[in-house]
Amino acid sequence: MVRTTIISFGLFCSLLATPVHAARSEPHTRSVSASSYTSDLVQLYRESRLEDPRVLAAYARAQAGKDYEREALGALLPQVNANSSRNRITRDTKISRDSYDTELYSLSLTQHLYNKPVWEKYQKSKSLALQAESEGEDAQAEAAVDLAERYFVALAADDELELVMAERRTTQKNLDRINALYTRKMAMVTDVLELKARVDMLAASEIEARNQVRIAREALSEIVGRSVTEKLSRVREDVALMAPSEALDSWLDKALVANPALAARKDALDAAEAAVREGWGGHYPSLSLNLSAQRTDQGFQNTQSAKADSYVANLGVQVPIYSGGSTSARVRALNNERFAAEQDLEMLRRQVIRETTSSYLTAQSGAEKIRASFKALESAKQSSVASQKGFQYGVVNAVDVLTSVQKEFEARRDLLKAQYDFVNNLLVLNRWAGSLSEESIESVNIWLVR
Template identity: 60%
Template sequence: MVRLIPCMMLSLLALQVQAADVKTAVPDKPKPAPTSVSAKEYSADLLSLYREARLEDPRVLAAYARAQGGKERAREAFGSLLPQLSANAGANRIKQVNALTDQIYNSQSYSLTLSQALYNKAAWENWQRYKSLAKQTQSETEEAQAEATVDLATRYFAALAADDELELTIAERSTTQKSLDQVSALYERQFAKKTDVLDLQARVDLLAAQEVESRNQVRLSRAALSEIVGRPVTEKLSRIRNDVQLKVSDDSLETWVRQAVESNPSLLASVSGVEAAGAALRGGKGGHYPTLSMNLSAQNTNEGYNNALAPRTDSYVAGIQLSVPIYSGGSTSARVRGLYQDQVAAEQQMEATRRQVVKETTNAYLTAESSVEKLRANRNAVSSAEQSSIASQEAFKYGVVNAVDVLTATQNEFKARRDLLKTQYDFITNLFILNRWSGKVSDDSVERVNVWLSNNSKTDTVPVSDRKTKQ
């Protein structure tokens, strides 16, 4: 015991030095792709699933269809400002009877009419309204794509977390089972307590139950991922590389908030909604304005007054038509008042969206920034817990600690590993959320995150018995 105490003190000192010196590096460029990949080794990464989801996610496809429909409706409203040309042709069989004549004859008529609005405020503002609505649907499409990207990333890392939980549970169960076998052998020689055996056995049974639940969570997380991609996702998923440093951009919080207010698609959609409401209000007021139009027509017919047969005649007419609204029962004024309230509601909705964007951007930035410090602490915790577990195993052989202490050290180690992996996934998810609210979610942002992933599809869960040979 006297000789063992200095050794343990030196081990703890070395542990502190090792835990404090955690080195990470930012990758300069992705690893080169392998020349061939077998089906067993293939793993899907975030970028490949993102490209599939862009073509299969119903939310994205529906938003794109709405954007295209908005463009066509704007073009339809613009068409009312352009010349309106129509052609007509008709043939009649006429019987005419009076005191002087009783005859039956055929008549034909052909006409071509051109009408051009010279001044129509309601039609002009209606076009402005639909242009703003088209911009709104386009911004909503970008927001839908950003939301779908965040949802995909969330489900992707949730699936990774489920895989991690299963592998860690299996590894912890294997480690605990070895401790149970060791304590059981000592108990048979009356060198261990019965309570130690029972505690370890209870933990093994609990981990067996947790393993069943973890397997079910793996299937559920894959089903959630398949819902977005549109096909069963059964391949392995690429994991976060161990040689990268996860960090937020060097830009300040104020820069991110300013970028969000300027570029957030949801806020831009609200701004377009306010513009559309303003155009609708001006168009409603246009109901009090006169309209002016020019009409040109050409006609060829052999039918005269009162359907009388007449010599075939060509007629050409050019005219200006002025229409002045005088009174419509108060409906135009009521419509204007209603449109004014719609504009107020749109402005308040825009302000609510702006506040939400500022809040969500701030929350995502602060959460991601704190996750960086938490990652550093979790790496130190994993290193410390691993060394503590190894030291407990060694100390147990000499009777310094009991089996319960070994069990506690093992639980602490695997808990630290779970916390580290969860913090990594939460950090990347929050980074996507930050980019979403600031209007920066794009193919490039997914590619930058995808560089952090590798083809390694296994969680780093080295059992204690194997780790001791590496010390």
């Protein structure tokens, strides 16, 4: 049985932007069997956050980016090294042969005072860490949309199986009625054969529908990491659909600012620019400070001497003069990579505009499509009822009844598909606008009923 859904888009979009706490009455205590257990979108979403390899890999890359940033920072901080050694020395001369032990202990500290390549490498690592974080957010948003799409594909597969079975039962009843009339010479054999062929075709369709249910559940299980065999929450009955209340320009402005994939490309461009500055740093002088302390009883040419402490402070300047042209070649290569990063950013910016615009316009037409599908279903139901009554009075034949039944169930399929496509498209729109989060999924989940 098809349930009509009417969603208020303006309220829906506001729910996507902010968490919603719906008031619920306390359920009655009762036992729940495995067959009656139901999963909803939020539950599967939370499970997938812990099991989806794409999400886990994105999180790991984001953490790796932070660790690489910390590694680059370490090169800017003081480098402290300690060294100790103990030697056994045998010294032969024409006069004597001596054997003795010597010891050496040293502690050194080196600090960059000015080193442009090291500094720019740290700046590059900061941009790369931000890029990995933004890419992780985009991967999670993409995984959430993919989960929702598979969720509604699974619901559509369940719907298809139920509709095929219901249409088969309805057609079988009409076939039984025609057979009864045929035995009394009140119906033509062509009507009997037509309905029988339709019943047989629906039996084959039922087998295919059952197979599609299993395939859709497997696709859902792939993301969740377990077999999803329980019932899935369906769209509530009390829904009305309206076009987006915000203007397209508002969605585009939001997307260009908040889209995580676009932010990742901007961070990649910043990293490429820092890499160019790092390459140019090969032409700059560097300044470093070195402090060291040493204690040893080993003298010149490994001779034994009294223990002595030495303290050295060194201020070193290194000026690059010529490296065979490798530094300039590296800078040219990095400039080309920076230009490529600019083009990648521009390409994605245009894609974000296109995808946001497409999703927005599809959402507007989707609301109209649902209303049209609802009206088509009401008309098809009335036509089916009228055809069956007309058949009882001999006004129409069995083929007309069969056609009206087919149209009714086609209208049911179209309405359900329009509803699922509309909700999916809302999530896609929010994904490109950079506002898809767990709160968005929870807001969508409010429109599902257990």
